[in-house]
Amino acid sequence: MSIPTDTGDELAAVADLFGAVTRAELERALAELAFKQGSETDDGAVSAAIDAAIENYYLVAVDGAEREEALLAAGPVAFPTLPDGAEDLPHILDIPDRDPDRTALVAAAERRLRADAARAVDAEDADRIAQLLDVSYDLETWGGTDVSDVRRRLDDARENHN
Template sequence: MTGGSEPSVAARDDLAGVVDLFAWLTREELSRAVSELAFKRRTEADREAIDAAIEVAVAEYALVPAPREALSTEGDGIGEAADPLAVGPAAFPSLPADAEDLPHILDVPDRAVDRETLSAAVLDRLSTDAVAAITDGNAGRLEVLADVTYDVEAWAPVDAGPIRERIVAELDGA
């Protein structure tokens, strides 16, 4: 899924496509799915590279942490330590080769995501991330987050305008 030292946009979108097959996955399940795809391609799966790709996807809102109250399952039984992820507003989910076989390979029950609850959590996270980037003076991160404010509004019926206005004001030196 990666070609160079950093995961590509295609890798993030492939990760989102894999998650989209199931509605949501834990980080461990997603890592296992990527490892299974590598096995099907007769290649090695580098756990550190997979973890790095997932981190990039989360940082850039292609994948988002999903609060438990946004998740419905059929007898799932995931532990409290599980870290569920759902497709985020910055993703353009795409299925990597052989991904259509993953539902047959992974033992994952039927799942669903409550988009309203998820979108509220994403908006809260976006606000928190913006405050942290402003506090740190991280202009690069603020530019990414400004783009995400538009993505999230197209993705869900939320208003990210106040967050965007604060980010833009900070970037413009106000």
């Protein structure tokens, strides 16, 4: 079947319930939601949804020296919206509450944006360039960081390749 969420906003909300989660913890949370909703999860669909949420900046992955696995936290484009039944997840799952380092989250999102922007410009990918322009504004608001240089490069690429 499918995953029990429809949007990156919902995946971000599930991660946000705990502050941040590992990918495996998010997969377990989604499986629990599916069970609560009377359906089953498709591992491929769950993995694809998480990948899409990361690619589209609903989730930000941040590494930590004390962990083997990156943590996923709500990202700059997310408007976390809890899916039905998610409010019970902290009582059901043995996932610790975490307080991810905000500076590290912002830095990770900014690094990704810079790398993604360079790839999109090099590939002359107009759709991705437009998407990343929007992300740049969201990142500045969400993270209090200045990525106007990235936005100028994306803007220039968009204007010169249309």
